[in-house]
Amino acid sequence: MAACQIFTVFKTPLFMLRISLVAFTMLFASTIVLAQKIDQIINAKEVERIEKILSADNMEGRRTFTPGIDRAAVFIAEEFRKAGIQPVKGSSYLQEFTVPQIQSLITGTIDGKTVNPGADVAFISASDTYTLTSDSAFEKLIIKSTDTLQVTLRRLMGGSKNYLLLVDTAHHEIFNALKQGRRFNPSMKSNIIMLYGPTEPSSFSLTLSKKTVQAALKNVVGIIPGKSKKDEIVIFSGHYDHLGITQPDANGDSIYNGANDDAAGTTAVIMLAKYFAQKKDNERTIVFAAFTGEEVGGFGARYFSGQFDSSKVMAMFNIEMIGTDSKWGKNSAYITGYEKTDLGKILEKNLAGSGFTFYPDPYPKEQLFYRSDNATLARQGVAAHTISTSKMDSEKTYHTVDDEIGTLDMKNMAEIIKAIAISSTSIIAGKDTPSRVDTKMLR
Numbered sequence: 126m127a128a129c130q131i132f133t134v135f136k137t138p139l140f141m142l143r144i145s146l147v148a149f150t151m152l153f154a155s156t157i158v159l160a161q162k163i164d165q166i167i168n169a170k171e172v173e174r175i176e177k178i179l180s181a182d183n184m185e186g187r188r189t190f191t192p193g194i195d196r197a198a199v200f201i202a203e204e205f206r207k208a209g210i211q212p213v214k215g216s217s218y219l220q221e222f223t224v225p226q227i228q229s230l231i232t233g234t235i236d237g238k239t240v241n242p243g244a245d246v247a248f249i250s251a252s253d254t255y256t257l258t259s260d261s262a263f264e265k266l267i268i269k270s271t272d273t274l275q276v277t278l279r280r281l282m283g284g285s286k287n288y289l290l291l292v293d294t295a296h297h298e299i300f301n302a303l304k305q306g307r308r309f310n311p312s313m314k315s316n317i318i319m320l321y322g323p324t325e326p327s328s329f330s331l332t333l334s335k336k337t338v339q340a341a342l343k344n345v346v347g348i349i350p351g352k353s354k355k356d357e358i359v360i361f362s363g364h365y366d367h368l369g370i371t372q373p374d375a376n377g378d379s380i381y382n383g384a385n386d387d388a389a390g391t392t393a394v395i396m397l398a399k400y401f402a403q404k405k406d407n408e409r410t411i412v413f414a415a416f417t418g419e420e421v422g423g424f425g426a427r428y429f430s431g432q433f434d435s436s437k438v439m440a441m442f443n444i445e446m447i448g449t450d451s452k453w454g455k456n457s458a459y460i461t462g463y464e465k466t467d468l469g470k471i472l473e474k475n476l477a478g479s480g481f482t483f484y485p486d487p488y489p490k491e492q493l494f495y496r497s498d499n500a501t502l503a504r505q506g507v508a509a510h511t512i513s514t515s516k517m518d519s520e521k522t523y524h525t526v527d528d529e530i531g532t533l534d535m536k537n538m539a540e541i542i543k544a545i546a547i548s549s550t551s552i553i554a555g556k557d558t559p560s561r562v563d564t565k566m567l568r
């Protein structure tokens with residue numbers, strides 16, 4: 126807009142120039158005021174404050190179905206409340222739902238003692254229920270400290286017997302991981318039960334079984350109702366779940382902090398909520414969503430998307446991994462599925478002269494358009510895209526325990542969030558409506 130105004134000044138006859146200059150000065154001044162206002166809300170310091178909390182070790186990697194992710198949800202909801210946006214349901218920002226989950230159970234006794242659910246027993250079983258007792262036919266193996274447990278397991282999984290493994294405590298890390306992932310594999314012929322410690326119990330009876338439970342999940346969602354076009358919706362989203370905790374690496378780090386993936390996107394959503402809540406001029410309704418379950422199958426976005434008539438959703442800005450510089454350096458990001466709608470063109474138009482650039486996704490082979498939470502609504506025709514800077518061919522910390530706050534560029538992140546805020550303005554104002562995704566063209 127400012128660039129256009131300068132152009133008018135030069136085309137104006139001389140006698141009008143003074144008036145235009147006055148108008149220009151006023152516009153220039155108001156642009157500065159606006160710029161100052163957005164800088165007060167969206168800035169590196171605020172990015173750092175939110176990032177620090179979301180990617181802290183005490184969030185335990187924000188894995189779906191864990192207390193760590195629930196702590197993150199409470200924090201995000203509180204930020205939405207402070208922003209002054211409306212809760213999604215009654216007084217709550219939590220959009221709760223359930224998904225069926227298979228739980229592996231182990232019951233029975235070892236040397237007369239009842240095993241508890243957290244007992245040091247791991248298994249990989251061919252059948253859905255299976256009982257092994259000290260009187261059953263099985264082959265016993267002792268896994269010494271010098272043996273490689275994984276290699277032995279791989280060999281036994283191809284066998285056809287029942288095995289009891291007495292695993293030396295030197296293998297505690299692998300054992301604990303196996304214990305957490307007690308699982309059933311119908312393609313096997315063998316059943317493998319592993320006990321921690323090299324001592325064979327004199328009597329035991331163990332039953333493995335599985336049951337389906339309804340597991341609770343929550344998105345965090347807030348709304349700013351539109352002034353004149355309430356029914357028309359624009360969504361800003363990012364996923365707040367991540368990968369949890371793994372075995373410690375050489376430095377003893379076991380937590381997937383997910384500072385970039387996707388505390389960064391969640392941070393953007395929180396800041397955009399604050400920005401638009403203070404701006405208070407949205408003609409269309411804006412919905413802000415932090416999704417759960419992205420890393421385990423996109424449960425959160427699927428449930429969320431089901432709550433809308435997709436024909437009323439004008440655009441979705443899903444934000445994923447904007448914490449590192451893009452392949453073009455600072456002040457740039459890319460849009461997945463760029464060519465599928467004209468949303469990118471609208472954003473570019475609104476950023477003309479700003480020095481910030483949105484590029485088409487440079488990693489088409491990675492199929493990023495289909496790999497994030499925008500995909501569900503895009504499949505219903507919504508101009509739903511993901512904005513990212515992640516260098517998918519070389520992002521070193523991607524899905525590692527090193528995805529920590531120290532690797533992020535807070536200042537650049539603030540610039541990206543500001544660019545999203547400014548470039549989406551004409552869509553939020555109801556002046557621009559992006560074309561819809563042609564679903565017949567999707568794979």
Ligand SMILES: [Zn+2]
Pocket residue numbers: 364386387419445446
């Ligand atoms: Zn992600």
